[in-house]
Amino acid sequence: MKFSTNLFIFIILTTTHTISLASAKKKKFTTGPEINITKHLYFPNFSPNNPIRTLNQDITLLGSAAISPENGCIQIPENNLQYSAGRAIYSSPIRLFDPNTRTPASFESTFTFQIHNPTNRPEPISGGLSFIIVPDEFTVGRPGPWLGMLNDACEDEYKVVAVEFDTRMNPEFGDPNDNHVGINLGSVVSNIVINVSEFGVHLNDGTVHRAWIIYDGYRKFLEIYLGPDGIVRPARGVYSGNLDLSPYLNEYMFIGFSGSTGNNRTEVHSICSWNFTSVSRAFLRVPSAESCESKFAIENYPNVSSKTPSSFYIFVAVVVLVLITMVSLYFNRKPKETNDSDEIAVVPKEKQRPSPPTRARKFNLAEINSATRGFAELQVLGSDSRSVTYKGSLVNGCNVVVKRFSGKFLSARVSDRRRMIKEVKAVGKIRHPNVVSIRGWCFDRQETIVVYDFVPNGSLDKWLFGFGVLPWTRRFKVVKDVAEALSYLHSKDLAHKNVKTSSVFLDVSFRTLVGDFGFVMSTIESTRFESLVSQKVDIFEFGVLVLEVVSGRTRRSVNPGELDLLDLAWAMHETDEKAKLVDRRMGLVVNPDQAIRVLEVGLMCTLNDNKGRPNMEEVVEYLNFERPVPELPMTRPVSLFPYSSTTGLCSGYTCAPFK
Known part of the structure; x- marks a missing residue:
């Protein structure tokens, strides 16, 4: 009965304590007066030497966004990159919605921006910039017409509010022309579109514009003004009207800018200054108005029984609970066995510990x-x-x-x-x-x-051979990240066995991840033989993947009579024309020395194992410029081929099954 007594005392104490806490919590605070919560941001420029703010703490740069030291502006993209996207987000969340009253905050965002063509070519340029309100500070949207607002990871419930300044006409999105402002609510398709040509504004003329976005949360009324920098707010706005933002707001949201470019005729978007002020309403929680004087007054008037019913109900509840517990213990007690011990030891069953959330x-x-x-x-x-x-x-x-x-x-x-x-x-x-x-x-x-x-941005082959053009900086990072991953796997005596562009993935921040492991090589009978060659197969396949990344071509020729990529790369190496293999769609932003070095590392990985093929640890050092790349043979080793995409068998232990 010792265990039963302890349980009985524990239940009584727990019940009494819980009721006391609930009562005390109810008395401790009451709803106070309504107050204003104000947030103000002030960025006269974004120069790293700006003494007013510490930019690396206040502004989070994602994707291809960067701060230009020349003009002290945020640039999206950082260079004239094709098909890229980036975001610049204020690092702390801001209260923009009162969940109690379902009222959006009032805010005003004023900023100067410039959209210009760095190449100074006369033809039209394409891209777009957006002021955004988003639920997180780590998502990067898709490039092209998505303007960096949304990507494949953003589900239907992803909340985003944006005012876009678009310089590309996309008929599928209902754009009227290549010079418009759009209001987007949870979608890349604008709910409201304004042709700003009617107001004498040309977004991509290279001049510095100033935008005023003003929202009245109580009236649910939005106003947008546009004009050249250096003037007061125009008397006439480009838009004014009723707009309820509450379905698209959480209590706390992140604010900032996003931008993107298309496949060609790209532009650079610069945000040079930014002021933001928000005012949200909330009810102050204050201590109870009960005082010692009021308490004393109640005790002197026994007829006042406002507290009696609740106290009586609490007493009855405790008594009933005690009776139920005692009856339950009485009927569920077990007969005491006759043995030498005075008590029966209660040994609880061993419970299986749950796996940590990060463990498979x-x-x-x-x-x-x-x-x-x-x-x-x-x-x-x-x-x-x-x-x-x-x-x-x-x-x-x-x-x-x-x-x-x-x-x-x-x-x-x-x-x-x-x-x-x-x-x-x-x-x-x-x-x-x-x-x-x-x-x-x-x-x-x-x-x-x-x-x-699940990796939201999909596999690398979709980005290399499908939509858009990955810039060189992204491709170089992909090669280094894949090398790091394979080097780590090999250090653990593991192998990937399925290294190809469809097994390499990009997350929402365009970080590269290797997945879709090959596991068992079914064409190899011997487990020992597989363990000996699988890592060397990874290195060979990595070399072919490097050639695909740099050239933007698939490993298999699509036209009859053309050389496969590996044949073509060695042929160009023999004639010292490797530079012609670099994907021309990347434009002039490619670092040629870097690209040639990466191509040489890729070719080295396709050498025979006994003729200079490096291990992955050495590959990582080559790509990080920590050691010089050995000189390649001028002619391709004869025993490098053949390989078959159907059987996956190779001479010289050079390649793996192509799945």
């Missing part, structure tokens, strides 16, 4: 089925002879990628499945900033499923 775990098939909506066709991201890949959503709302391996692929040899299970669990322990984390696995009912984290 085992999923059951029901969880996977629910996440992929029953492996629905609409959830399919891709497929090949080995597997089908689905997009899924776990019960906690996290988006994942579910790779379901074919039963035919693994049923031929039981050893394949055993080796794969062991390898999946080993890779699941890896945590590296350039490796896609394995969220878990499912080996159930002959199913072999691997669950990865």
Whole structure:
């Protein structure tokens, strides 16, 4: 009965304490008067030497945004880059919505900006700049007509308010011309569009403009003014009208600017000064108005019974709870066994400790089925002879990628499945900033499923060979990040076994991550042989990937009679014309010495293992300019080929199965 007595005392004390806390909490604070919460930002310029503010603490630069030391302005993009996007965000959130009254804050944002063509060419230029209100400070939107506002990671519930200054006409978005202002609410398609040519304003004429964006939260009324810098606010605005922003606001939001450029005829957007003031309403929480004098007055008048009912109900509740507890203990007590000990030791069952949220775990098939909506066709991201890949959503709302391996692929040899299970669990322990984390696995009912984290911006091949043109700075970073990831995997005695552009991913900040592991090389019978060659295969495949990144070409020629990329690269090396292999779509912003060095590293990785192929640790040092790149042979080694995209077999242990 000792345990029962302790439990009884604990329940009484806990109940009494909880009721007391609830009562005290109810009395401690009451709603006070309505007050104003004011926030004011002042950036006369964005020079790093500005003594007024510390820019690296106050302004967060994302994507291709940078601060120009020449003119003290924020530039988006930092150079005349094609198909790029960036954001400049004030680092702290600002209260823009009162959840109690559902009232938006009133604010005024005034800034000077310039849209100009650095090349000074007469043809039209394209791009756009936006003042944005967003729920976070780390998302980078898509380039092109998206103006850096939204990307594939932004779901329907992503809240964004923007006023865009667009210099590109996109008919699919309802743009009237290439010189308009748009008001965007949760979408890249403007809810309201204003042709500013009617007001004598030309956004991309290279002059410095000043914009005033004024919003009255109580009236839900928006005004936008535009004019040249150095004048007072014009009497006539380009827009004024009723607009309710409350559905698109959280209580605290981030404010700033986003911009983007298109595939060609790019422009640079500069924000040179910025003032922002917001006023939101809130109710002050103040201590209770109860005083010692009022308390004394109540005690002198016993007829005043405002507190009696609640006290009586609390007393009754405690008595009832005590009775229920005693009855429950009486009927659930166990008969005492006759033995030498005076008490029965209560040994609790050992509970299984939950896995940390960052550690890969085992999923059951029901969880996977629910996440992929029953492996629905609409959830399919891709497929090949080995597997089908689905997009899924776990019960906690996290988006994942579910790779379901074919039963035919693994049923031929039981050893394949055993080796794969062991390898999946080993890779699941890896945590590296350039490796896609394995969220878990499912080996159930002959199913072999691997669950990865979802990477919003998709795979590298879509950016290289699909929409847009990645600038050189991005491509160079991709090559270095992939090298870092493979070097780390090899240091852990692991291999990727599927290095290609479709297995390299870009997150919302354009950080490169390596994923979609190959795991088992089914064409190789010997496990020992596989362990000996798999890392060297990674290095060869990395070399081919480097050539694809620099050239912007696929490894396989698309036209009959043309050389494959690897053949072409060696041919150009033999004639000392490697510079012709660099993707011309990147324009003049390519660092030629850097690009040639990267090409040489890529070619070195395709050498025979006994003829100079480096390991990944050495590759990282070459790319970081920590050691000189050895001289390449002038002719391609004869035993480098052949390889087959269908069988995946190579001479000289040089390549892997192409999946």
